Structures are given as structure tokens and as C-alpha cells.
Amino acid sequence: MTSTISTLPQSCSTEQAITWELLIELEPRLLDLYQEARSVRDDRSKPWFCANAVWYGHHGFEGLRPRLVDLVGYRRRDDGSDPRLATSLAYDIAYRTIYNVLPDCRNCSCVDVAAIIEARRAMRRRAGRRIAAR
Numbered sequence: 001m002t003s004t005i006s007t008l009p010q011s012c013s014t015e016q017a018i019t020w021e022l023l024i025e026l027e028p029r030l031l032d033l034y035q036e037a038r039s040v041r042d043d044r045s046k047p048w049f050c051a052n053a054v055w056y057g058h059h060g061f062e063g064l065r066p067r068l069v070d071l072v073g074y075r076r077r078d079d080g081s082d083p084r085l086a087t088s089l090a091y092d093i094a095y096r097t098i099y100n101v102l103p104d105c106r107n108c109s110c111v112d113v114a115a116i117i118e119a120r121r122a123m124r125r126r127a128g129r130r131i132a133a134r
């Protein structure tokens, strides 16, 4: 089987070549992290769920992101692995792909903050219309 990696020249370090598929081939522990994130459920019998608590690791959660930074991005140790794993693009792709499969926040302080920001925006829009109507 011809893989994407073997068809690339050894010296290839262009960030354009980085995809999620490539990353999990280079670092299979990323796929473990992804599957772990996908298995996270919002337990509706509990009063709240916070994706960011699961992600960053607070309120008793171990945290997925602290483990992600060991695998991709500039904090990855130089262990002779493909240098593309240590790029910020690799980090961004892995971050988005894994974070996005977590359930949405429910009744947590993130939701409150988002609601406050939205309310303030709406207030500013209304204030803008009043000024424009004068």
C-alpha cells in the first residue's frame, strides 16, 4: 500500500501537506484522543456539562488538551518524529478536529459568558439603531 507519507520527499516540511489524516498516520495517539473525545457523553441526569472542563481539565476532569500538547505543536518533544507534528498548523488541525467532537456545553459558566457577550452585542446594536434614527 502506498501511503501519503512515503510519496512525500523526506525533506518535505511544507505546512500545506498537513492534514488530519496525515497527522493520525504520523502520531496514532491522536486518534486515541479523538476517539476518547467522541466517547464523552453529556450526562443529562447531571445539572450541567462543560466541554471546556473536559478539554482543559478542571472540575475533576483529567483534560484532553494537556495530552494533546505532548503530541502536536511546538511543545512536542523532538524525538526524531516527523517535524510536521511540531508545527502550529498540526496543533490547530488536531485541536479543532478533537475539540469539535465533544458535546456542547450545557448550563455551565461558558454558556453564561457567551450569553452575556450576546446580550451586550444586542444592546449595542439597539443603541446603534437609536442613534441612527435621530
Ligand SMILES: [Zn+2]
Pocket: 049, 050, 051, 052, 053, 105, 106, 108, 109, 110, 111
Ligand atoms: Zn462550558
